[in-house]
Amino acid sequence: MASSQPHVTVLLALYDGCEHLEEQLRSYLDQSLRPARVLASDDRPHDGTGAVFQNFGTQVTATLCWDLIEGPQQGLTRNFLHLLATVNPAETDYVALSDQDDIWLPEKLQSAVHHIAAQGDRPVLLGTRSWEWSPSTGQKVLSRHIPPPLNFAHALVQNYAGGNTMVLNRSALKLVQAALPGMPQPALHDWWLYQLISGAGGVVLLDPEPRLLYRQHSDNQVGANATLHSKLRRFGYMLTGTYRKWMDQNISALQSHANLLTPDNKALLDRLAQERSASLCTRLNMLADTGLHRKGRSNQAALWIAAALRRM
Structure with missing residues (x-):
């Protein structure tokens, strides 16, 4: 400028x-x-x-x-x-x-x-x-x-x-x-x-x-992250399938222009897309091998549970 x-x-x-x-x-x-x-x-x-x-x-x-x-x-x-x-x-x-x-x-x-x-x-x-x-x-x-x-x-x-x-x-x-x-x-x-x-x-x-x-008011979308109530609500998103639906949308959006990603990150996206619906062992191995992670022990535990229940 x-x-x-x-x-x-x-x-x-x-x-x-x-x-x-x-x-x-x-x-x-x-x-x-x-x-x-x-x-x-x-x-x-x-x-x-x-x-x-x-x-x-x-x-x-x-x-x-x-x-x-x-x-x-x-x-x-x-x-x-x-x-x-x-x-x-x-x-x-x-x-x-x-x-x-x-x-x-x-x-x-x-x-x-x-x-x-x-x-x-x-x-x-x-x-x-x-x-x-x-x-x-x-x-x-x-x-x-x-x-x-x-x-x-x-x-x-x-x-x-x-x-x-x-x-x-x-x-x-x-x-x-x-x-x-x-x-x-x-x-x-x-x-x-x-x-x-x-x-x-x-x-x-x-x-x-x-x-x-x-x-903070009743119309905020998603809302605050800090309270126990909010953490439980987000865990509920995983159990009810909402989190998986979000993952579906995000993966589709990223795949539509995957050429913009680095080769390593494109490979990671492809593996996630292919293996998150595979057998239980394959899903858990994917998490262990790829470094996919959420911050915080409770959030990371929730991710493993979501993977085990095919909710990721």
Whole structure:
């Protein structure tokens, strides 16, 4: 970019978000490194959320670009993929994904750019921890920490950070756009980003510091990760077959552009796709041989149980 200051584009997914949207938008303006552009995709264009976004934008359009497009109206994952497909990599250095009802802490973008820039021109994905926050009680719980290494053998079976914390550099955005045409929809956009970028040999980073307030309410998709209730719910996903369905979707998405993966990671994907439905011994040997793993003892034990029950 021509400017000496990094050009950051915020990608904001909107859906029925009037109530808390202005707090999120104000937190963009309070960044120590302000974004240069906010691009929002409204997935429910007649509920008034887009109008709130546009009205707020009239106050700031002299200092940054403020754009609204119509969403595909096919759910959150498809809306974020739509945003990622729309932005022009030649016009931005970084893209930062955003939900509509969080509050970014002031150093979020500055810290992300600092960490990502140190990696050079390779595709880089950065996620952070967050404060899982209940406005009604004021309670804050720090989201789970996923220790390194963050690699494809981990990404295939577990996500590492919420999409609302993620920032990508231009090289990663180009990689994502190369994978999108004709791709079946993955289970979750953030999990797929982790899989694609790690699988293609990119760098995946986790900032251990919380960089946003993640509002907890009944409409949050998937929700907080830190509580015992949430851990039990996720184990339930494995037992009921939901986790296997997610794996089906993710494998199909990755296989559609497997040429983007490194040879070793493509071989790992192929083996997982072939052997996760094979005999019990073959499934367990695959886990032992390949290094597929989830972080944490209970999560890793759940993975072995899922493999044994053909739920992986």
